[in-house]
Amino acid sequence: MREEELEISLKVVIVGNGAVGKSSMIQRFCKGTYTRDYKKTIGVDFLEREIEVDGEDVRLMLWDTAGQEEFDAITAAYYRGAHACVLAYSATDRDSFDAIPSWKLKVENECGEIPTVLVQNKIDLVDQSVIDVDEAERLGRTLGCKLLRTSVKEDIGVMSVFRHLASRCLHEMRRSDDDYQDDLRLYSAEPRSPSVISAFSPDGSMCGRNTSNGTIILRSGGKTKSHKKRNFVKNACRLL
Numbered sequence: 001m002r003e004e005e006l007e008i009s010l011k012v013v014i015v016g017n018g019a020v021g022k023s024s025m026i027q028r029f030c031k032g033t034y035t036r037d038y039k040k041t042i043g044v045d046f047l048e049r050e051i052e053v054d055g056e057d058v059r060l061m062l063w064d065t066a067g068q069e070e071f072d073a074i075t076a077a078y079y080r081g082a083h084a085c086v087l088a089y090s091a092t093d094r095d096s097f098d099a100i101p102s103w104k105l106k107v108e109n110e111c112g113e114i115p116t117v118l119v120q121n122k123i124d125l126v127d128q129s130v131i132d133v134d135e136a137e138r139l140g141r142t143l144g145c146k147l148l149r150t151s152v153k154e155d156i157g158v159m160s161v162f163r164h165l166a167s168r169c170l171h172e173m174r175r176s177d178d179d180y181q182d183d184l185r186l187y188s189a190e191p192r193s194p195s196v197i198s199a200f201s202p203d204g205s206m207c208g209r210n211t212s213n214g215t216i217i218l219r220s221g222g223k224t225k226s227h228k229k230r231n232f233v234k235n236a237c238r239l240l
Contacts, residue, residue, distance in 0.1 A: 009059040010169050012162070013079050013111075015103045016088035017096035018066070021121040024152040025088065026062045029162055034153055044078045053166040060162055079110035084165040087145065088119045091129040097136070104143055115168035116145050119161055124151040 014022045023045060028034050030047040045064040050057060063078055085107050089096040097120075104116065118140045120131065140147035146164060150157035 007059055008056055009061060010083045010166060011061045011081055012084045012165060013063045013065060013082045013107065014086040014088060015065050015107060017099050020088050020090040020093060020096045021152045022088050023064050025158060026064050028152050028155060028158050053163055054170050056170060058166045060166060076110055079107050082111050082114060083169050084114055085116040086119055086161060087116060088121055091120050091122045091131050092125050094130045097131050100139060115165055117161055117164055118143060118145040118147045120149045121152055123149045124154050
């Protein structure tokens with residue numbers, strides 16, 4: 001099957017306290033709609049949308065998770081296998097901002113290190129904001145996340161959130177592919193000798209490979225490369 005017949009599909013989880021606008025955000029992004037009525041998410045909800053990013057068609061599968069503690073046992077299972085994460089808080093809710101580090105930890109416990117963005121929602125309520133701009137930026141730097149500001153109600157910045165994550169994931173995929181190709185070139189170029197077992201002779205000296213008593217010595221067959229651990233597998237994103 002040709003590569004162009006494959007589709008890049010990314011699972012994205014949106015996490016944060018209740019009532020920060022997570023459900024409204026994915027409704028706005030996927031359906032272009034917004035409702036003023038707040039309805040608590042029970043467990044998880046799911047929507048998807050396909051966009052073009054960096055010359056690739058990317059299908060984003062968005063998992064909206066409940067922000068209340070009573071649903072933790074349910075929602076944690078849905079973090080697994082996520083390729084990216086949105087950490088959302090409300091500009092008018094101090095508790096939702098303070099809870100962001102714990103939300104990031106919950107996702108990392110299930111997913112490892114994945115592309116993540118910090119989102120401050122409800123910037124249209126600037127006169128009611130309880131979060132200082134500088135401290136929000138400091139939190140983003142501390143967590144290693146880009147800070148983006150949105151107003152789901154006014155449809156400001158929502159598209160930027162998901163385009164940023166999709167672009168980050170594509171970058172990770174391409175870098176993983178480059179590393180894989182580098183490993184292949186290194187492996188094919190490195191001279192390889194037979195593997196032998198390391199041992200010592202009874203008198204304490206190292207036995208040579210051609211010793212008369214049959215002792216053989218184990219040597220490495222070639223160089224290896226170590227990469228920073230990431231829970232991001234290139235082929236996991238390629239679906240029919």
